[in-house]
Amino acid sequence: MFINTTPIAGETLLPKCLTGIQGLDEITGGGLPKGRPILVCGGPGCGKTLLGMEFLVRGATEFGEPGVFVTFEERPEELAQNVATFGWDLKELETTGKLIIEHIRVERSEIEENGEYDLEGLFIRLGAAVAAVGAKRIVLDTVESLFAALPNELILRAELRRLFGWCKDKGLTAIITGERGDKTLTRHGLEEYVSDCVVDLNLRVKDDVATRRLRIVKYRGSMHGTNEYPFLIGSEGFTVMPITSISLDYATSNERVLTGVERLDAMLDGRGYYQGSSILISGAAGTGKSSLAAAFAKSTCSSGGKCLYFAFEEPVSQIIRNMGSIGMDLGKWMDAGLLKFHASRPTTYGMEMHLLTMYQLVREFEPQAVIIDPISNLSSVGNEDEVKSLLTRFVDFLKGRGVTTLFTDLTSGKTLGEYTEAAISSLMDTWILLRNIETNGERNRALFVLKSRGMEHSNQVREFILSSQGLELADVYLGSEGVLMGSARAAQQAQEREESTRRTQELKKHKRTLLAKRAALESQMAAIRQDLVSMEAEMEAVEAEDTAQLEALATRRDEMARIRKTD
Amino acid sequence: MSEPKNRADDFERALKARDQQHYVLRLYVAGMTPRSIEAISSIKDICEGHLKGRYEIEVIDISERPELAKEQQVLAVPTLIKILPLPLRRFIGSLSDEERILKGLDIQPKK
Numbered sequence: 001m002f003i004n005t006t007p008i009a010g011e012t013l014l015p016k017c018l019t020g021i022q023g024l025d026e027i028t029g030g031g032l033p034k035g036r037p038i039l040v041c042g043g044p045g046c047g048k049t050l051l052g053m054e055f056l057v058r059g060a061t062e063f064g065e066p067g068v069f070v071t072f073e074e075r076p077e078e079l080a081q082n083v084a085t086f087g088w089d090l091k092e093l094e095t096t097g098k099l100i101i102e103h104i105r106v107e108r109s110e111i112e113e114n115g116e117y118d119l120e121g122l123f124i125r126l127g128a129a130v131a132a133v134g135a136k137r138i139v140l141d142t143v144e145s146l147f148a149a150l151p152n153e154l155i156l157r158a159e160l161r162r163l164f165g166w167c168k169d170k171g172l173t174a175i176i177t178g179e180r181g182d183k184t185l186t187r188h189g190l191e192e193y194v195s196d197c198v199v200d201l202n203l204r205v206k207d208d209v210a211t212r213r214l215r216i217v218k219y220r221g222s223m224h225g226t227n228e229y230p231f232l233i234g235s236e237g238f239t240v241m242p243i244t245s246i247s248l249d250y251a252t253s254n255e256r257v258l259t260g261v262e263r264l265d266a267m268l269d270g271r272g273y274y275q276g277s278s279i280l281i282s283g284a285a286g287t288g289k290s291s292l293a294a295a296f297a298k299s300t301c302s303s304g305g306k307c308l309y310f311a312f313e314e315p316v317s318q319i320i321r322n323m324g325s326i327g328m329d330l331g332k333w334m335d336a337g338l339l340k341f342h343a344s345r346p347t348t349y350g351m352e353m354h355l356l357t358m359y360q361l362v363r364e365f366e367p368q369a370v371i372i373d374p375i376s377n378l379s380s381v382g383n384e385d386e387v388k389s390l391l392t393r394f395v396d397f398l399k400g401r402g403v404t405t406l407f408t409d410l411t412s413g414k415t416l417g418e419y420t421e422a423a424i425s426s427l428m429d430t431w432i433l434l435r436n437i438e439t440n441g442e443r444n445r446a447l448f449v450l451k452s453r454g455m456e457h458s459n460q461v462r463e464f465i466l467s468s469q470g471l472e473l474a475d476v477y478l479g480s481e482g483v484l485m486g487s488a489r490a491a492q493q494a495q496e497r498e499e500s501t502r503r504t505q506e507l508k509k510h511k512r513t514l515l516a517k518r519a520a521l522e523s524q525m526a527a528i529r530q531d532l533v534s535m536e537a538e539m540e541a542v543e544a545e546d547t548a549q550l551e552a553l554a555t556r557r558d559e560m561a562r563i564r565k566t567d
Numbered sequence: 568m569s570e571p572k573n574r575a576d577d578f579e580r581a582l583k584a585r586d587q588q589h590y591v592l593r594l595y596v597a598g599m600t601p602r603s604i605e606a607i608s609s610i611k612d613i614c615e616g617h618l619k620g621r622y623e624i625e626v627i628d629i630s631e632r633p634e635l636a637k638e639q640q641v642l643a644v645p646t647l648i649k650i651l652p653l654p655l656r657r658f659i660g661s662l663s664d665e666e667r668i669l670k671g672l673d674i675q676p677k678k
Binding site: 102104105106111112113114115116117118119120121122124125127128146150 | 595597598602605606629630633634636637640641642643644645646656657658659660661662663664667668671
């Protein structure tokens with residue numbers, strides 16, 4: 001948190017009173033000043049009365065501090081009815097002695113002034129009410145009506161000053177509401193008397209969308225957030241949203257979740273997205289963003305997880321029909337209670353209301369995955385900064401809960417690229433880009449992983465094919481004319497098949513020729529070997545004859561010698 | 568030609584009745600402060616002077632009975648409420664201006 005609430009050693013800090021109102025305690029660094037009057041001012045319909053009432057109801061139910069609500073305008077029955085929508089049962093609180101609603105009605109027409117007077121009657125009534133429940137908190141809504149009722153402003157001002165002092169003396173943390181004046185915070189200058197803490201509420205309408213904002217104008221003796229914080233009046237009461245109250249200290253998961261498209265898992269390190277990460281799927285119209293989102297929803301549900309789908313573009317029945325046409329039966333998962341849709345037009349209410357609705361649904365449903373389809377539509381209710389701030393807070397909130405979030409973003413047809421409508425790419429852990437590629441008289445979808453933090457991811461462009469069988473990714477061919485997709489890819493594939501068949505046939509033929517050649521050679525070799533054998537036999541015969549002749553010659557020589565009588 | 572005469576009679580009677588109307592007054596004070604005492608004594612003087620025999624006055628100290636202050640939505644003290652005759656009227660202050668009270672209470676001052 002951005003407000004340092006650590007006490008400085010040796011110093012007595014201003015004691016604070018927790019309001020229990022979401023966010024308000026954070027920006028005031030621990031609540032409103034205890035035992036002091038607080039001025040809450042704002043125009044009509046800003047939520048002043050509600051802020052006061054919630055302060056008392058929370059005090060009574062959560063902090064054991066009973067309270068008195070002094071209403072000068074609305075009747076107690078009306079008040080009870082008005083806040084019943086927030087689930088607060090004022091009657092119950094009254095009967096259990098935790099709250100008193102004191103209705104003070106004054107009508108000028110009945111009153112005639114004569115001589116000196118004071119408002120001791122008011123003090124006595126408040127004193128009795130405070131004593132009856134042992135109140136620690138009081139709301140005066142709104143004392144300014146006394147100005148209309150009592151003719152003598154001098155007396156009234158003196159008495160109001162005394163009243164605020166009286167609250168202080170009684171140790172009451174008092175919320176005093178006041179209608180915004182022309183140039184002053186309140187119409188009758190109440191800020192003159194209440195100077196410890198002033199809270200300003202306002203309601204601004206911009207481009208037909210109203211946003212409520214709260215600002216701490218001053219807070220004596222305490223640090224406080226000085227910005228204007230958007231706040232909401234939702235079904236749980238008041239919620240102030242300090243943008244920076246959510247910090248970046250959530251745990252990171254190493255778990256992985258499947259994308260629902262087998263080859264996309266393969267592109268993402270073989271295991272899909274990280275659990276608890278934020279995923280952006282951006283692309284122009286008709287590139288299959290919603291289909292990819294639905295595939296993820298289906299994948300989450302089939303693994304037993306819960307998925308919350310915010311549809312800002314199509315009604316639920318239409319999404320189910322459309323996804324059915326590409327082989328995804330989402331209705332089944334809805335019936336099983338694993339998939340929940342929330343379809344609304346972004347313009348239904350302001351940005352902050354969207355955020356609150358999303359918060360509440362996520363809290364109730366506790367999903368493992370959240371899909372927002374598409375975020376670009378939100379820009380119709382807020383400017384870029386507001387959308388970014390909303391998404392930042394939403395992403396932080398979901399990451400803090402370990403929810404995987406998938407956003408789709410419609411980029412305009414002209415800027416085919418790495419650009420997001422809401423400039424939120426830096427918030428995203430994984431960014432998948434879908435693109436329409438038009439070649440040879442047809443449009444094909446291409447998918448690539450632009451970034452994916454913390455994992456090895458494919459750098460390849462894949463063709464993204466939607467068919468009645470489901471989603472599929474196919475390799476793309478790189479030819480002389482660039483990337484080949486669709487029918488060009490099919491033609492290329494057919495051509496390659498043909499080529500390879502031809503090549504196999506040729507090889508077979510060649511092999512056959514070689515085999516025949518070999519057989520011929522082998523038979524030749526056999527004949528030669530036969531010649532060799534007969535030749536060898538002849539040679540042996542010749543040699544034998546030779547030896548016989550030599551022997552005969554020697555015998556003849558010996559014979560001659562014996563005849564010639566040699567010695 | 569009797570109607571106008573009758574009307575005049577009614578008017579006469581109404582005027583007479585007004586002079587004899589019974590007054591019920593209630594004075595709210597908070598403790599016996601000098602202001603309370605001033606208010607009590609001035610209303611008593613007025614009543615004694617102009618409504619002798621046909622008035623009731625009740626003084627209520629709301630510091631002792633705060634619930635009565637709530638019942639009549641009394642904020643300022645002293646507050647004087649004319650319960651009867653109708654209509655209900657209320658006066659705040661120490662009732663120091665007798666003439667205005669007489670006028671406010673619709674009492675014919677006695678010369």
